[in-house]
Amino acid sequence: MISARGLAKRYGDKRVFAGVDLDLPDGGFLLVTGPNGSGKTTLLRVLARLAAPTAGRLELPERQTIGYLGHEPLVYRELTPLENLTLFGRLYRLPERGERIGMLLERFGLWEVRHERVASFSRGMQQRLGLCRVLLHSPALLLLDEPTNALDAAGLALLDGVFAEQGRTWVVATHEPGRVEHLATERIAFA
Amino acid sequence: MSYAGDVAALARKDLLLELRAKETLPSMLLFVVSALAIFHFALPRGAGHGAASGLLWVSLVFTALLGLTRAFVAEREQGMFDALVLAPCDRSAIWLGKSIAVFVFLVCAEVVALPAFGAFFSAVDGRTVAAVALADVGICTVGTLFGAMAVAGRARELLLPLLFLPMAIPIVVGGVGGYLWFLALYDVLFTVLAWAAFEYVVAEA
DSSP states (O other): OEEEEEEEEEETTEEEEEEEEEEEOTTOEEEEEOSTTSSHHHHHHHHTTSSOOSEEEEEOOOGGGEEEEOSSOOOOTTSOHHHHHHHHHHHTTOTTHHHHHHHHHHHTTOGGGTTSOGGGSOHHHHHHHHHHHHHTTOOSEEEEESTTTTOOHHHHHHHHHHHTOSSOEEEEEESOGGGTGGGOSEEEEOO | OOHHHHHHHHHHHHHHHHHHHOOHHHHHHHHHHHHHHHHHHHSOTTOOHHHHHHHHHHHHHHHHHHHHHHHTHHHHHTTHHHHHHHSSSOTHHHHHHHHHHHHHHHHHHHHHHHHHHHHHSOOOOHHHHHHHHHHHHHHHHHHHHHHHHHHHSSSHHHHHHHHHHHHHHHHHHHHHHTOHHHHHHHHHHHHHHHHHHHHHHSSOO
């Protein structure tokens, strides 16, 4: 699924990370840990093709099979959950998107507020919507950057349910690995 | 879903965002009417139609610049460029959808600006309206490309005018002179270039 050799990233004179070797097979779970500013987010952005590596070789699956959740939920705050997911459903060319969107909104407890603007949501509700967006096109590879951010107990339980799904490959970056430590098949620890 | 469907969905999104936020279009309307009013009082009595026509084009270019400055605010503040470029649609659809939305805002501003110009100076003729319509296409396609480039930069508020205004000089020359063929040529040439270049503007860095 993902293969990397000697992966490195610099911004000008600043080295973010270097010498990352990785073989993550289908169904694998890569846990990326480290303190704030250690390069976790940059590595995920490189794996999402949102940033180019400075050096090294990287093999990734097709763009449409990747789902990426960054620090922000990546949804338009002036649109409703339904409008956001409908837009991305169109861009991802989902054939029966209405059904899929309805199912995700129900699952993440957002169905009742589907016509309300995201700007009025708490950060935790926005994160739930971000998870809906990232799962919308059923990606084979999920890249999640601090996915537990702002989630309450119910939200964390929903996230655990997502992690329990079979058939996906995961890359999860977190500075609090306790919740997903037992799922990891590969680990990268940045200092 | 076709390319046209992607463009329509993205343009609809931008129009919906403006309908909710009501930030860009009211600013453009207020700016263009205020600018024309200022020019009305600043222009010496007896100044010719040519001078007034030049001020109309200055007003329109800076009104467009105001709209272009706001064009990528949602993408910048909410990190939405990441979500859009990750989608498997052709990336130029993002540029075209945004260009169409900016075009709509600019036309709305001109629906008010041209009669206001008629009230302050003299009525615009059909050739001027045609020139404005042709100029809008070039302004929006080129300006949206530069707007996307400026979003990625640090001094984005400075970068957009620095990139856009030199490229607007031919539009003003064509508009003031009423050279419709020149404006049409500009539209075709720079729309194709902007369409082809957008992929590289949003490419990973």
